[in-house]
Amino acid sequence: MSERNIMLECINCGKKYPSDTVIYRCSSCGGLLDIILDYDSIKESISWAKFKQRPLSVWRYYELLPVNPKLKVSLLEGGTPLYHAKRLGELIGLNNLYVKFEGANPTGSFKDRGMTVGVTKVVELGIKSVGCASTGNTSASLAAYAAKAGLACFVLLPAGKVAMGKLSQAMLHGAHVIALKGNFDQALSIVEQICNEEKIYLLNSLNPWRLEGQKTTAYEIVDQLGKVPDRVVLPVGNCGNISAIWKGFKELETIYLTDTLPKMTGIQAKGASPIVNMIKRNLKLIQFTDNPETIATAIRIGRPVNWPKAVKAIRESNGTAESVSDSEIITMQKMLAKLEGIGVEPASAASLAGVQKLLEEGVIERDETIVSITTGHMLKDPQEAIEIAEPVNEFESDIIKIKYFIESKLAEVVKAVR
Numbered sequence: 427m428s429e430r431n432i433m434l435e436c437i438n439c440g441k442k443y444p445s446d447t448v449i450y451r452c453s454s455c456g457g458l459l460d461i462i463l464d465y466d467s468i469k470e471s472i473s474w475a476k477f478k479q480r481p482l483s484v485w486r487y488y489e490l491l492p493v494n495p496k497l498k499v500s501l502l503e504g505g506t507p508l509y510h511a512k513r514l515g516e517l518i519g520l521n522n523l524y525v526k527f528e529g530a531n532p533t534g535s536f537k538d539r540g541m542t543v544g545v546t547k548v549v550e551l552g553i554k555s556v557g558c559a560s561t562g563n564t565s566a567s568l569a570a571y572a573a574k575a576g577l578a579c580f581v582l583l584p585a586g587k588v589a590m591g592k593l594s595q596a597m598l599h600g601a602h603v604i605a606l607k608g609n610f611d612q613a614l615s616i617v618e619q620i621c622n623e624e625k626i627y628l629l630n631s632l633n634p635w636r637l638e639g640q641k642t643t644a645y646e647i648v649d650q651l652g653k654v655p656d657r658v659v660l661p662v663g664n665c666g667n668i669s670a671i672w673k674g675f676k677e678l679e680t681i682y683l684t685d686t687l688p689k690m691t692g693i694q695a696k697g698a699s700p701i702v703n704m705i706k707r708n709l710k711l712i713q714f715t716d717n718p719e720t721i722a723t724a725i726r727i728g729r730p731v732n733w734p735k736a737v738k739a740i741r742e743s744n745g746t747a748e749s750v751s752d753s754e755i756i757t758m759q760k761m762l763a764k765l766e767g768i769g770v771e772p773a774s775a776a777s778l779a780g781v782q783k784l785l786e787e788g789v790i791e792r793d794e795t796i797v798s799i800t801t802g803h804m805l806k807d808p809q810e811a812i813e814i815a816e817p818v819n820e821f822e823s824d825i826i827k828i829k830y831f832i833e834s835k836l837a838e839v840v841k842a843v844r
């Protein structure tokens with residue numbers, strides 16, 4: 427790998443480490459790490475035309491990924507749909523609203539983009555076990571990729587706070603599931619310590635190799651839209667994804683594949699919104715939330731580890747952050763499902779609820795081209811979907827009553843059309 431000049435670098439003090447160093451924070455200052463690539467040489471070997479000869483996927487862009495593609499552990503991740511949300515856009519007043527549906531990934535969330543690269547890195551390093559703390563999706567994804575690579579997998583989850591779909595995935599893919607009587611932030615702190623002491627490789631988004639996979643969302647958006655959108659809006663929890671996607675857009679500009687940048691816009695749930703607080707009050711340091719709470723359990727995070735990267739992404743890009751209530755999340759989740767046929771979990775609906783709110787506040791303009799990233803599939807949290815949807819209509823085996831019911835519903839449709 428060394429011939430590709432790949433290095434780890436502390437974003438805080440600039441200390442560099444060789445790419446085979448097993449490390450998650452700077453050993454000098456504790457800062458976050460980033461991967462440094464040699465863009466001058468990458469520039470020579472790539473073009474959109476070359477990318478377009480390969481399937482739309484994370485690995486379409488392998489020259490920009492800092493791992494050996496010959497060793498790749500892949501379940502065919504990425505290549506997710508970019509939908510033009512015409513009906514929803516019309517309703518809320520946006521002509522150019524697009525939804526990047528990350529729920530279409532192999533395990534149903536964007537985490538797969540990161541895990542394919544992160545687990546490939548594990549194979550390169552020759553490590554045999556992996557671990558993470560998770561609000562659910564990270565554990566589901568890691569469990570699947572660990573299974574594919576034949577690795578032992580340990581996941582720490584906040585007990586009783588992980589949606590059923592996600593928990594069932596981690597269990598079925600054979601992870602050792604540890605339910606912690608505490609929240610995600612406490613689980614991450616424990617697992618980080620364990621990974622520093624045991625031979626378990628940490629695959630939370632603190633791990634910069636994983637984020638390299640997630641930056642491909644930016645490449646795909648430009649590839650599918652044919653241009654850089656004005657704004658990218660996404661839900662923010664531990665702050666890995668917004669940081670990764672911003673890196674992706676900046677790289678495209680660096681290697682002359684694009685010439686503009688989008689405004690990165692992060693959405694959090696009201697009960698777990700330390701980034702929104704920081705951006706709105708223009709603070710230098712984050713104030714963590716001790717008891718985060720929201721129906722969007724995926725982003726029930728009060729102490730986001732990647733906050734410095736995320737805040738930099740938002741500020742550098744002239745973006746913003748906004749929070750939405752649980753009821754705004756639910757309303758949007760239903761609208762997206764009923765108007766567009768896109769089924770997402772609550773955290774992902776937060777993204778579009780944020781779009782609507784920012785539009786109403788006059789922050790977003792009506793003619794902006796907006797890509798809203800919906801990060802996870804609705805089947806991740808079927809319990810919540812059933813609770814918020816119209817109840818099912820139960821009948822005895824009586825065709826008259828059933829026909830009467832159907833006719834009353836058809837009459838409603840006719841009324842609505844008029």
Ligand code: AN7
Binds near residue numbers: 664665
């Ligand atoms: C659907 O699985 O943190 O800001 O442990 O599952 O990169 O953390 C999940 C996060 C958004 C937030 N949407 O992304 C985990 C976890 C969904 C998510 C986020 C998550 P980051």
